[in-house]
Amino acid sequence: MPLTPLDIHNKEFARSFRGYDEDDVNEFLDQVIKDYEAVIRENKELQNQILALQERLDHFSNIEETLSKTIIVAQEAADEVKNNAKKEAQLVLKEAEKNADRIINESLTRSRKVSMETEELKKQASIYRTRFRTLLEAQLELLQDEGWKTLDHDKVLELEK
Template sequence: MPLTPLDIYNKEFRRVLRGYSEDEVNEFLDQVVKDYEAVLRENEELKAGAAAAGERLEQYRQLEETLKNTLVLAQSTADEVKVAARKEADAIIHEAEGKAQRILEEAQAQVRALEQELERLKREADVFRAKLKSLLESEIALLDSGLDAGTAPVGPAAQPVDQPVA
């Protein structure tokens, strides 16, 4: 059991012949009691301070752990946001490429349709030219045959060029 200031104060020494001066011993013990009480008070204060510091340290450790968790969560969230943004960007790019492909295919289909229409119109023009040429050749042949036979042609081609057609 530890020694208390009261134990020091109440300590009785045996009296022997040729011993120490009782007054000096009592003064010394009084000083020891005061110093010992001061040391005990200081010790209690230091214990209380150490306990408070320990509590603050635990709070700081908890705060540190919370900050670490928050940082990890923030990093995780940032990574998730990056992944989501990349997916969204990829989806937008894929959609745009698909749209561009459809537009290109539609334009190519229109080009093919226009080329087919152009070919059809060329064929019609060729047919029309051939018919016109055939008609003109038959008219020329008719004119030639009428002039050779000495008869005047009949119909619109038979009228003189100077006269207006009625």
């Protein structure tokens, strides 16, 4: 067990003939006691500082560990957001391609339908023109027929009666 200042103060030495001067020894012991008390106080203060610094070190170590974990979590979250964004972009792209294909197919269907309707109208117009021409030609033949001359004369006679 280490010496305390009280142990030094209470220490008694045996007396011998021609021993040390008691006042010098006591004076020296008083100086040792003062210095020893100062060393003990300084040691206590240093131990307190060490404890405080150790607490701060532990605190900063905890902060560092928390920051490291936070950075890892943030990186993982960023990676997840990035992956989700890629997936969403792919879905949007697929949906756009699907819509584009649908629109193209609908347009092709409409185009075919309009083309068929146009062809049908052309056929009907051609039939109409042919029938109309036939009708007109038949009417012209009737007008050019000699029977009109007699028909006109018969009408005039009828009107006169």
